[in-house]
Amino acid sequence: MTSALTEVAELADRMDSVGYLVDEGLATALFFAVRLGQPVLLEGEPGVGKTTAAKALAQALDTALIRLQCYEGLTASEALYEWNYQRQLLAIRLAESRGERLRDADLFTAEFLSDRPILQAIRYAGPRPPVLLIDEIDRADDEFEALLFEFLGEASVSIPEIGTFTAARRPIVVLTSNRSRELHDALRRRCLYHWIDFPAAERVARILRRAVPDAAGPLITSGAEFVGRVRALDLDKPPGLAEAIDWLSALSVLGVGELTRPAALRTLSALAKTADDRDTVTGALADLPDPAHV
Known part of the structure; x- marks a missing residue:
């Protein structure tokens, strides 16, 4: 209690x-x-x-x-609150059927309140x-x-x-x-x-680990750090925890075990919520590893 x-x-x-x-x-x-x-x-x-x-x-x-x-x-x-007018009307009709007439004081009581x-x-x-x-x-x-x-x-x-x-x-x-x-x-x-401040990367990682338990450890760590960097950009809609969880979930569903530029690019719809933000975040992907160029 x-x-x-x-x-x-x-x-x-x-x-x-x-x-x-x-x-x-x-x-x-x-x-x-x-x-x-x-x-x-x-x-x-x-x-x-x-x-x-x-x-x-x-x-x-x-x-x-x-x-x-x-x-x-x-x-x-x-x-x-509001008054339950249908119930009041029913009460009026029942009273009329008995030859009675209800006063306002009879109709505006707790019985007829809708919480x-x-x-x-x-x-x-x-x-x-x-x-x-x-x-x-x-x-x-x-x-x-x-x-x-x-x-x-x-x-x-x-x-x-x-x-x-x-x-x-x-x-x-x-x-x-x-x-x-x-x-x-x-x-x-x-x-x-x-x-409530947006948490630091370490705390974001702990939250992501709880929210997306199937995600790989390296993906959680790098994903939390990347979200922190993205939030520092000049965005219309900086990603919150909900977007971070959605993004990591999308990466995990694709079987991604480590954050790479192609994987991040494929899943940006979960992280960037406007066209301008997508362009800005895409520019920040340059620092991520790209297996195609290794």
């Missing part, structure tokens, strides 16, 4: 056991989110493992993951608090951020027709952002904060 979690190292070990290698900084931020009951905002470039961290945290704590994927135009009815992710997290009745992932909050509008202030600060949601729902146990809230826009100061003040 989450209440038994007493050490940062213990959380790191649990996340390691579900396949997520976490460094001390991120493990500490997540540990505080669990123990202090405060939301944590994870920022970093796309592909560094922010979303995966929240998923792994839920697995490590053996609890439910509730996910809210943010996007432009996201509304309260999609994120917090969306945030209210679902507040009303969650499982044995452990859930992990609520509010993913890519920077994609939502400023107005939606304001809707979150009450929830982030007080673990509650106010519904005008009913009143305020407050979580009996605070959900573990993880927000992620790719910094496509600046977030409001009021949101940041309500959250713990951690920036």
Whole structure:
């Protein structure tokens, strides 16, 4: 249970056991989110493992993951709650069949609420608090951020027709952002904060070894080093861990045991995501061995 979690190292070990290698900084931020009951905002470039961290945290704590994927135009009815109009209409028809008439107060009750992710997290009745992932909050509008202030600060949601729902146990809230826009100061003040850097080549190799266990050792080492060099180039979309795993998987499927220029060129579709990036990365392949010219 989450209440038994007493050490940062213990959380790191649990996340390691579900396949997520976490460094001390991120493990500490997540540990505080669990123990202090405060939301944590994870920022970093796309592909560094922010979303995966929240998923792994839920697995490590053996609890439910509730996910809210943010996007432009996201509304309260999609994120917090909405009324079940079909059920209300059915109740009205049943009352009419009995010669009764329902008042608004009879129709706008908890019975007719449809829980969306945030209210679902507040009303969650499982044995452990859930992990609520509010993913890519920077994609939502400023107005939606304001809707979150009450929830982030007080673990509650106010519904005008009913009143305020407050979580009996605070959900573990993880927000992620790719910094496509600046977030409001009021949101940041309500959250713990951690920036996730792209890991060094040695750590990338450890992650790749876990994610692609069939890949040859020399391929993992050279692949991790090459991805690090590629990320230093002037790219539109620098490859993240997800792209590194996809790329190594593609090389492994082709039976490649050692990174060479022809093999890298054949699999660039997994690493470079724009035409310009493909040209730039192709130029970086010159340093790789080419058996055809040996």
